[in-house]
Amino acid sequence: MGVYPISDQRDGKERPSCRERKLPRGSGKVDGPGNRTPQEKPHPDATASRKSMDMTVGPEWEHIEIVRRRTRLFLNKYGFSREFIDAITMVGSELVENGIKYGDFGEPEKKLKFKLHILEKNIIVEVIHPTSASATRHLRRLDKTIQWIRGYQDPFQAYVEKLKEVARRPITDSESGLGLVRIAHEGKSILDFFIAEDNALNVSAVAGIEKALWR
Template identity: 40%
Template sequence: MSLVTSEAVDTNALELTLPPDWAAVKAVWEPCRSMLEEAGLGPDEAYAISMVAQELLENAVKYGAFGPGEAVRIRVRVERDDVTVEVASRLGVDDAHLRVFDRTVQWIRSFQDPFEAYVERLKQVSSEPYAHGKSGLGLTRIAYEGRCVLDFYVDSGNTLAVSAVYRREGETA
């Protein structure tokens, strides 16, 4: 049985549906990185955006609510001026995670530079005991290390879709 199923779109996009488990999340790194490099991104950009995809997938698996047969969807799309990573997963009945997620995204946006948010979050993490596998660094890593703008929406089917948009620079853009 395959961990990941792919839908052919074009050479500048990758769409995958995967079960909500850690092995499947890890299996996405290489197809994502390869597609990004084939679409013309340099190795450093491809690595950073693959990290973004990995972080978003990990959050979906960690905080999503999945019934039998439900999956996580990821779409990575390379355009001339930007790259968008979108991960969609089912929300649980308790929306406490969504409220924390929303507050975190708004908190990151409140900083002039994502580096400032990253440093502040590192200070917070280092001053508290590590508990329950939650450092809260994932989203700030996406904003700072991945140089992405975060956004999200919840549809009528209670699916959370989180997007990270990377603005391309240089001659390739």
């Protein structure tokens, strides 16, 4: 799993996963290595080239807020509705949070990449981070969860099932297990992942841009 074409359940059409398409890539970095302080001003190297945006951040929690802010700034330029921007911002922050939680950042040069692409009628959110053998258990769970969500015709049902499961768990359980189902249901996104040759994990969420989502 993680490399086959994804099927968008909303219209039943097969769509290639983002890594099988030619994506426009922003060349720059926001919050480059060593820059670990949350900041409002764009980094001098920041690029939001055409319709894509790249950021490289360290595995610190405060970077989630930077990603959220930068996502909003970027999407605001394209006239999307507030609701859509909120949804995509949530998708980005859930993926980055997972990257920080489950990635392998054992050495200082190991960073997490966050990418946003607007491609025809889709928005693709990608998070790429180093992983290691010790994360195998999590990679299996990632795979299993994505497959499980796909098994539902409507991701809302998966969301409800997950909520019920969470409600049964002890309060002390730190992993809510709601992130991916939120992405599928609230973010109306199709999840996918693959492991690149350098052992980096690439997790993506693809959301369709419907007419109603423009302001």
